[in-house]
Amino acid sequence: MVGMTRNDKNPRNGTNAVEVRGLVKHYGSTKALDGVDLDVREGTVLGVLGPNGAGKTTLVRCLSTLIVPDAGHAVVAGYDVVKQPRQLRRTIGLTGQYASVDEKLSGWENLYMIGRLLDLSRKAARARADELLERFSLTDAARRAAMDYSGGMRRRLDLAASMIGRPAVLYLDEPTTGLDPRTRNEVWDEVQRMVAEGATVLLTTQYMEEAEQLANELTVIDRGRIIANGGVDELKAKVGGRTLHIRPSDPAQLPAMAQALRETGLDGVAGAQVVPDEGLLYVPILSDEQLTAVIGLLGARGYPLAHVATALPSLDEVFLAITGEKSTSATDTIPAEVAA
Numbered sequence: 001m002v003g004m005t006r007n008d009k010n011p012r013n014g015t016n017a018v019e020v021r022g023l024v025k026h027y028g029s030t031k032a033l034d035g036v037d038l039d040v041r042e043g044t045v046l047g048v049l050g051p052n053g054a055g056k057t058t059l060v061r062c063l064s065t066l067i068v069p070d071a072g073h074a075v076v077a078g079y080d081v082v083k084q085p086r087q088l089r090r091t092i093g094l095t096g097q098y099a100s101v102d103e104k105l106s107g108w109e110n111l112y113m114i115g116r117l118l119d120l121s122r123k124a125a126r127a128r129a130d131e132l133l134e135r136f137s138l139t140d141a142a143r144r145a146a147m148d149y150s151g152g153m154r155r156r157l158d159l160a161a162s163m164i165g166r167p168a169v170l171y172l173d174e175p176t177t178g179l180d181p182r183t184r185n186e187v188w189d190e191v192q193r194m195v196a197e198g199a200t201v202l203l204t205t206q207y208m209e210e211a212e213q214l215a216n217e218l219t220v221i222d223r224g225r226i227i228a229n230g231g232v233d234e235l236k237a238k239v240g241g242r243t244l245h246i247r248p249s250d251p252a253q254l255p256a257m258a259q260a261l262r263e264t265g266l267d268g269v270a271g272a273q274v275v276p277d278e279g280l281l282y283v284p285i286l287s288d289e290q291l292t293a294v295i296g297l298l299g300a301r302g303y304p305l306a307h308v309a310t311a312l313p314s315l316d317e318v319f320l321a322i323t324g325e326k327s328t329s330a331t332d333t334i335p336a337e338v339a340a
């Protein structure tokens with residue numbers, strides 16, 4: 001169960017825990033980061049949303065001092081990523097897309113070892129390992145080798161490992177990519193607990209739903225550039241809470257249908273999108289009333305409909321709405337329910 005939703009959070013206009021200005025990073029001719037600006041306010045979660053290859057991991061690596069940016073600057077918890085890397089490393093935690101634990105060691109040994117690497121005394125490292133295993137519900141598996149853990153347990157161990165040094169700022173780089181929905185919920189619960197305890201989180205994700213669950217603010221990144229940012233509700237409103245997928249019997253009628261919706265103002269903030277390849281009209285839907293009215297109007301105008309369904313907005317649709325072009329990602333839509 002996810003215990004808390006973003007609505008329970010009340011971000012204040014505090015100081016920025018992360019400030020990034022004009023960050024640039026090239027890999028040969030690839031501009032992985034092409035002048036990125038972003039802020040994460042203390043005690044909040046910034047969701048960095050973007051498809052594969054957008055530059056999310058490159059951003060996290062720059063902010064963790066693992067790579068040096070070519071231009072621009074970034075300050076995390078008051079430390080400059082380039083000029084004060086040692087101090088900065090002590091204040092951050094990082095959970096990557098791929099497990100960073102040692103497979104051969106037990107869960108307990110992994111945490112103990114990291115504690116020792118972070119200069120904790122033997123006694124303190126032992127206590128911290130016990131405490132975090134307990135907290136992440138891994139006490140029973142403490143002595144088992146990490147290679148025998150399930151995917152979810154492994155990810156929880158990863159999160160525990162990133163918490164050992166009590167980081168003020170935590171980077172979670174696609175923390176639930178590849179996890180099943182139940183395990184994903186477990187990870188979300190843990191992240192929400194960390195935030196409730198005061199951590200500042202920069203979360204990268206390909207999942208709109210994950211960003212909605214966890215983030216106060218969103219930044220959408222594509223091809224190394226920020227293409228949109230704002231509050232979760234703000235972006236959702238741009239995209240529409242759900243998307244109505246309408247397949248007319250005659251695809252040639254798509255433009256006229258879109259036009260009819262535009263003229264009557266029924267097509268939402270982002271507007272209706274004709275997708276000729278798929279023979280579909282996408283309409284962002286913000287209320288049941290709007291949904292009923294859209295179907296009603298098309299019926300009244302005499303457009304025969306072959307199929308109608310609603311879907312949660314996919315990342316593709318967010319991109320479509322924000323940029324007016326299809327993203328490079330091939331994310332799937334989650335079918336919600338079939339409308340009458």
Ligand SMILES: Nc1ncnc2c1ncn2[C@@H]1O[C@H](COP(=O)(O)OP(=O)(O)O)[C@@H](O)[C@H]1O
Binds near residue numbers: 027059
């Ligand atoms: N070590 C590297 N060497 C060369 N190109 C890289 C390297 N890391 C990332 N890239 C390229 O930089 C771009 C951004 O990658 P990345 O930051 O990993 O994106 P994301 O994490 O959003 O999937 C991609 O085009 C990727 O191929």
Ligand SMILES: [Mg+2]
Binds near residue numbers: 056057058097
């Ligand atoms: Mg990545």
